[in-house]
Amino acid sequence: MTDRILLAHGSGGRLAHRLVDELVLDKLRNPILDRLDDAAILDLEGRVAFTTDSYVVSPIVFPGGDIGRLAVCGTVNDLSTAGARPGYLSLSLIIEEGLPRDELERVVSSIRATAQEAGVAIVTGDTKVVERGSVDRLYINTAGVGEIPEGVDVSGRNARPGDAVLLSGPIGDHGIAVVSVREGLAFGTTLVSDCAPLSGLVADLLAASPKIHCLRDPTRGGLATTLNELAAQSKVRIVIEEEKIPVRDEVAAACEMLGFDPLHVANEGKLVAIVDPEDAQRVLAAMRAHPYGKDAAIIGRVEAGPAGRVSMETRLGATRLVDMLIGDLLPRIC
Amino acid sequence: MCLAVPARVKTIEGTTAQVEIGGVTRPVSLRLTPHAKVGDYVIVHTGFAINVLDEAEGAETLRLFDEIARVAEEEEKGEEA
Amino acid sequence: MRFLTEFRRSDLAAPLIARIAARSRTAVNFMEFCGGHTVTIFRYGIRQVVPETLTMRSGPGCPVCVTANEDLDRAIALAHVPGVILATFGDMLKVPGSRSSLQAAKAEGADVRVVYSTLDALDIARKHPDRPVVFLGIGFETTAPTVAASILEAQETGVSNYSVLSLHKLSPPAIRALLDAGETAIDGIIAPGHVSTITGSRAWDFVARDDGIPCVVTGFEPLDVLQAIDRLVAMVEAGEARVEIAYRRAVQPEGNPVALRMMDEVFEPAPAAWRGMGMIPGSGLRLREAFGEFDARTRFPVDPGPTVEPEGCLCGDVLRAVKTPHDCPLFATACTPETPVGPCMVSAEGSCSTYYAYARDHDR
Numbered sequence: 001m002t003d004r005i006l007l008a009h010g011s012g013g014r015l016a017h018r019l020v021d022e023l024v025l026d027k028l029r030n031p032i033l034d035r036l037d038d039a040a041i042l043d044l045e046g047r048v049a050f051t052t053d054s055y056v057v058s059p060i061v062f063p064g065g066d067i068g069r070l071a072v073c074g075t076v077n078d079l080s081t082a083g084a085r086p087g088y089l090s091l092s093l094i095i096e097e098g099l100p101r102d103e104l105e106r107v108v109s110s111i112r113a114t115a116q117e118a119g120v121a122i123v124t125g126d127t128k129v130v131e132r133g134s135v136d137r138l139y140i141n142t143a144g145v146g147e148i149p150e151g152v153d154v155s156g157r158n159a160r161p162g163d164a165v166l167l168s169g170p171i172g173d174h175g176i177a178v179v180s181v182r183e184g185l186a187f188g189t190t191l192v193s194d195c196a197p198l199s200g201l202v203a204d205l206l207a208a209s210p211k212i213h214c215l216r217d218p219t220r221g222g223l224a225t226t227l228n229e230l231a232a233q234s235k236v237r238i239v240i241e242e243e244k245i246p247v248r249d250e251v252a253a254a255c256e257m258l259g260f261d262p263l264h265v266a267n268e269g270k271l272v273a274i275v276d277p278e279d280a281q282r283v284l285a286a287m288r289a290h291p292y293g294k295d296a297a298i299i300g301r302v303e304a305g306p307a308g309r310v311s312m313e314t315r316l317g318a319t320r321l322v323d324m325l326i327g328d329l330l331p332r333i334c
Numbered sequence: 335m336c337l338a339v340p341a342r343v344k345t346i347e348g349t350t351a352q353v354e355i356g357g358v359t360r361p362v363s364l365r366l367t368p369h370a371k372v373g374d375y376v377i378v379h380t381g382f383a384i385n386v387l388d389e390a391e392g393a394e395t396l397r398l399f400d401e402i403a404r405v406a407e408e409e410e411k412g413e414e415a
Numbered sequence: 416m417r418f419l420t421e422f423r424r425s426d427l428a429a430p431l432i433a434r435i436a437a438r439s440r441t442a443v444n445f446m447e448f449c450g451g452h453t454v455t456i457f458r459y460g461i462r463q464v465v466p467e468t469l470t471m472r473s474g475p476g477c478p479v480c481v482t483a484n485e486d487l488d489r490a491i492a493l494a495h496v497p498g499v500i501l502a503t504f505g506d507m508l509k510v511p512g513s514r515s516s517l518q519a520a521k522a523e524g525a526d527v528r529v530v531y532s533t534l535d536a537l538d539i540a541r542k543h544p545d546r547p548v549v550f551l552g553i554g555f556e557t558t559a560p561t562v563a564a565s566i567l568e569a570q571e572t573g574v575s576n577y578s579v580l581s582l583h584k585l586s587p588p589a590i591r592a593l594l595d596a597g598e599t600a601i602d603g604i605i606a607p608g609h610v611s612t613i614t615g616s617r618a619w620d621f622v623a624r625d626d627g628i629p630c631v632v633t634g635f636e637p638l639d640v641l642q643a644i645d646r647l648v649a650m651v652e653a654g655e656a657r658v659e660i661a662y663r664r665a666v667q668p669e670g671n672p673v674a675l676r677m678m679d680e681v682f683e684p685a686p687a688a689w690r691g692m693g694m695i696p697g698s699g700l701r702l703r704e705a706f707g708e709f710d711a712r713t714r715f716p717v718d719p720g721p722t723v724e725p726e727g728c729l730c731g732d733v734l735r736a737v738k739t740p741h742d743c744p745l746f747a748t749a750c751t752p753e754t755p756v757g758p759c760m761v762s763a764e765g766s767c768s769t770y771y772a773y774a775r776d777h778d779r
Contacts, residue, residue, distance in 0.1 A: 188352075188359035243425065253356025253416055256339045257378070258531070259763060309776065315425040316432070316637060318460020320773040326752040330505025330529055333337055333380050333554055334450055334479060334764045337451065338557065338609045340418035340665075356416040363534060365564040366674040375418060377612060377665050380504070381532025382561040385612040385671050392418055392664035399427040399638060406430035 003101040010095065010129025020127050023104055024093075027112045032088070032123040040123035042088055044147055049084035051075055052143035058136050060107065063177045064192025065268075067140055068110035073197045073268055074219065075144040076118045080202040081215040081271070083154035084146030086118060091125035092141040097132045107138065118197035120144070152206060158213035159234035163302040164280035168201065168271040168293040169194070171223050172251035175265035175329070180254065187257070191250045196269030201290045208286035211276035218270055224263035225324040226272055227310045234274075235307040240300030240322065242314050259332035264325040274302060338379035340387055343372050353378060418664060422636035431641045432464050439468045439648045444600050446736060448590060449607035450477035450764030451635050457773040459637045465644060472599060473769075475589055475692065475734040476607055478554045478582075479506045479762035483688035486582050487512040488719035489712075490551050493580060494525040496715055500543060502536035503551040505529045510758045513723035517551075533565035540569070540577040549711045552581045557609040559583040559700055560674035563681035566702070566709045578711040581700055584687055586610050587618050588698035592689075594626050599736045603647035605640065606632040608662045613678075615670025616660045623656040634662040681706055690758070691731025730757035733766050740770040747775050 009019040025033065032040050053074045060067040072089065079086040091111065095104065115122055173194040180187055198217065205212060214234070218226035223245075231238045247255075247262045255262050269292060275283045280298060287293030310322040341353035346364065353362045353376060360378075364370050367383040376383035447453055453473045456462060462471050475481055491512055494501040501517070508518045508529060521527040530536050533550055540548035552562045562579055569577040586607060594601065606619045611632045622630045629650035633643035642661040650657060660666050678700070687699025702710040727745050732738040740746045740759070750756040752768055759765035 189357060191358075249356040249416065250358050253339075253358040256416065256419065257355065257358065257360065259337045306776070314459045315423065316428050316459045316461065316464050317425075318463035320457060320460045321776055323772045327509065330508060332506050332763050333504045333558055334477065334506050334762060338612075340416070342417070355419075363532075363561075363564065365568070366560055366671060366677065368673060377609065379557055379609060380561055381534050382564065384557065384560070384609065384674060385665055387418060388664050388667075395642075395661075395663060396421055396427075399424075399431065399642075402434060403427055403430040406433055 005095050005097065005099045005101060005104060005129055007097050007129050007131065010127060016127070023108055024125065024127065027108050028115070028122045030121040030123065032121060040088065042123070042145065044145065046150065047148040048145050049079050049082040049148055050143070050145050051078040051082070052141065053078065054139060054141040056136065056139050057178065059181055060103070060137050062181055062193055065195040066107055066110050067138060068107035069114045069195050070268060071140040071142045072111055072114040072118060072120070073195050075142040076120060076197045076199050077217045079144050079146040080199045081154070081217055082148065083152040083206065083215070084148045085203070086120045086144055086146040086199050088123045089115065089120050089142050089144045091122045093125070093127045094135050094139040095127065095129045096135045096137050097129055099137055104138070114197060118199050151210070154212060154215050156214055156216065156230050156233035159230055159236050159274045159302050160213065161236060161302055161304040162277055163213055163274045164277050164298050165238060165240065165300040165302065166273040166275060166280065166284055166287065167223070167245065167297055167299045168273070168287050169295040170246040170248045170251065171218070171267055171270060172247060172255065172262040172265035174268040175222070176251045176254045179258070187254065189250050189254065191248065194267055194269035196292050198269065198271055198292060201271065201287070201292045204286050204290050205273060205283055209275065209279040209283050211279045212273055212283060213276065214272070214274035216272050218267050218272055220266050221325040222262070222264040222266060223272065224261070224310065224322050227322065228308070228324040230272070230274065231310050232308040237303040237305050237307065237309045237311065238300060239303055239311045239313060242312055244297055244299045246295050246297055259334070260329050263322060264329060338377045338384060340375050341378050343370055343374045343376060346372055351383065353383070419636065422634065422638040424638065427638055428641060431638065431645055435641070435645050435648055436466045438652055439466045441651055442468045442470070443602035443651055444470045444472055445603040445605060445644065445647055446472045446474045446601050447605040448474040448476040448586065449610070450480070450762065450766070452605055452607070452640060453766060453769050454764050455635050455637060455640050457769050461637065461640055469644065469648070472601070472736040473766045474593065474736055475689065476555070476586065477759070477762050477764050478584060479510060480730060480734055480758045480765045481584065481689045481691070482510070482553060482582055482758065483690050484513050484724060485688065485719055485722045488514070488722060489717060490580055491515050491517060491520050492717040492719050493549050493711060493715055494520045494527050496717065498546050499715070500526045500528060500539060500546055500548045501551060502528050502530045502539055502548060504553065506762060507551060507553060509755065509761045511725065511755055511761070513720060533562050537565050537569060537574060537577055540574050544576055547576050547578065547715070549715065550577070550579045552579045552583050555584055555586050555607070555610050556613045556678070559682060560613060560678045563677045566681050566706055567677065569709060570706070575708065578709045578714050579702065580711040581682065581702055583682065583700040584689065585684065585698050585700065586614070587621070588695050589689060589692065590622065592692055592695050593735060594622070596735065601628060602651055604628055604630045605643045605647070606630050608632060608634040608639070608666065611662070611666045611670065613671050613674045616658050616666055616668050617670070619658045623658050627656045629656045630658045632658070632660045632662055632666050634665060691734040725756045728757035730759040730767070733759055740767040743767070747771060
């Protein structure tokens with residue numbers, strides 16, 4: 001009989017403590033967490049970035065990762081792209097009654113490994129178990145804080161006409177990897193999610209140049225959505241070149257089959273950097289020197305206007321609009 | 335109304351084929367193209383092969399484009415001369 | 416990706432574009448029937464690179480867009496029948512009917528499932544033998560044979576809880592009706608590539624023969640569409656009208672006989688209501704009597720409710736190429752992909768959604 005998580009495990013009583021102790025605390029040990037106070041006491045200086053995200057991906061395990069890795073990377077990357085050094089995370093688990101224990105163990109192991117890689121500590125958290133059907137297996141929320149070093153000013157509002165737009169690698173890997181195991185769409189591929197903590201890459205980039213204006217990771221909604229957000233925030237126009245955007249063959253093929261545009265497919269380990277043109281090559285070199293940026297490319301430029309617009313120069317030399325993703329990507333016949 | 339992609343037949347079992355495009359493989363029904371063979375390229379629409387691709391014609395069309403490009407290049411050179 | 420990537424080469428596109436520009440003298444209107452071609456044209460900006468002599472118009476070849484409200488209302492009503500699992504292609508999920516949509520029905524508790532293939536719907540039927548599974552059959556001749564195949568398989572393997580609501584339509588009668596209406600001058604037609612893999616290019620002979628309009632069947636890559644335009648220009652300038660195949664790798668004059676036979680075995684032509692074009696005789700497909708047990712229309716008679724057309728919606732005019740999305744006062748204001756008034760803004764290859772996604776900031 002499979003060992004499963006029961007409602008009693010979430011009730012706060014002895015069983016719950018055992019669960020949390022064995023499955024969570026034991027794995028994520030660190031001095032702050034081990035205090036077991038209701039709140040973590042942190043010693044922070046200067047400007048602090050603070051972010052939160054909830055993760056509801058289905059399936060919870062996919063090629064190249066799982067919801068645990070995703071939960072750490074997502075928050076670490078949001079902090080990094082704000083220019084912060086990710087420091088501390090909270091971890092909240094909402095577990096569906098009946099979830100096999102070994103699945104939970106796997107996810108928590110993943111969280112530990114990813115936190116280690118990213119150089120962050122999980123310092124506080126919560127565990128709830130809810131009735132079957134209330135959530136889809138497991139939902140996770142992480143919040144995170146990180147200090148922003150003196151002099152670092154990275155913001156979606158900082159893009160300026162003339163800036164270069166850099167992309168750290170091929171787009172669409174995560175979204176397609178996840179969709180590849182969805183019922184009815186299953187297809188064979190060696191493609192894995194690109195889910196990765198980018199704190200190291202960001203540190204390298206900020207060390208390479210003080211003229212990085214914007215950093216963002218194009219997650220849900222894809223590159224197109226992120227560029228639209230940046231163009232709107234900075235009140236500029238962004239122009240990208242179709243033939244410069246890296247896309248793996250398998251992602252392109254899967255998108256062809258399903259009717260997706262790779263520009264709208266989620267990524268979980270990629271960066272967009274908008275950089276002063278003087279330092280574009282230097283930042284590009286720093287990206288390419290890092291394992292998570294080896295296929296980086298300059299994909300476009302920033303222009304004065306119309307504000308908020310994102311355009312693409314097509315391979316035929318024409319220009320077309322690049323819109324953000326509206327709604328969901330659904331498999332189509334048309 | 336036309337989302338269909340060319341894919342290569344890798345294996346066939348009964349009326350189902352595993353086809354491959356750009357490194358992605360998928361099962362596809364051959365009920366509409368029972369004469370498709372391993373190694374053929376088929377057009378895939380909603381999980382069915384709807385036709386077998388004529389590779390010779392595909393190559394011929396590309397050759398035509400190459401020809402148009404070549405002629406255009408020569409005309410350009412001719413103008414420059 | 417073989418047979419795909421080569422037909423996107425920009426180095427081969429440039430000379431083709433130059434040739435079109437060099438040869439085109441006469442001001443003409445070319446219509447692409449298929450929404451898929453509309454998407455290619457806008458995604459790559461083909462209208463911008465062809466000479467000013469050519470005006471491109473988009474036709475009614477979007478099976479989602481031409482689905483009449485009453486039919487969609489019927490599908491939604493079916494979804495609400497207790498116990499029914501309604502399986503549908505993703506395209507139809509957000510299309511607004513008279514009062515609701517399949518997506519809204521789903522949120523209200525109807526069991527609506529998006530599938531990639533009719534075979535997935537059959538699988539669902541096998542997994543839930545105690546529940547009726549209704550597949551919403553939309554699409555032209557490209558898709559109808561796959562649905563026919565699913566019905567035959569259901570019959571062969573005794574999947575008696577599977578049925579289809581057929582809203583399938585045939586393309587040639589629509590072009591015939593459009594030409595008969597004579598609302599727009601059409602000097603050349605880009606015919607649908609994948610429909611033609613099934614029907615054969617012969618299905619379009621009547622366009623050249625009876626109406627003297629040149630017609631080129633082509634595929635969906637930029638080089639394919641440019642080649643079609645190049646051939647149409649050549650024929651127009653020479654005063655010739657023929658049906659040519661530019662998509663020779665996938666289309667033959669006789670089409671796919673196996674698919675045609677299967678379609679004919681399961682379906683028969685019937686009158687069908689087309690949004691914007693009214694009732695067109697012989698333009699729809701209904702299940703033959705022999706397959707009555709798989710016909711959701713008769714198996715689950717439902718009341719679709721009163722049909723309400725969206726006020727101010729110009730989808731009908733857009734579909735007949737009498738208006739462009741820019742002519743519609745609701746375009747990009749009241750009618751957007753998030754708040755669609757009509758299906759043309761929701762369908763992935765509807766004219767309005769294509770204009771919105773790729774070109775709402777300019778005209779061409």
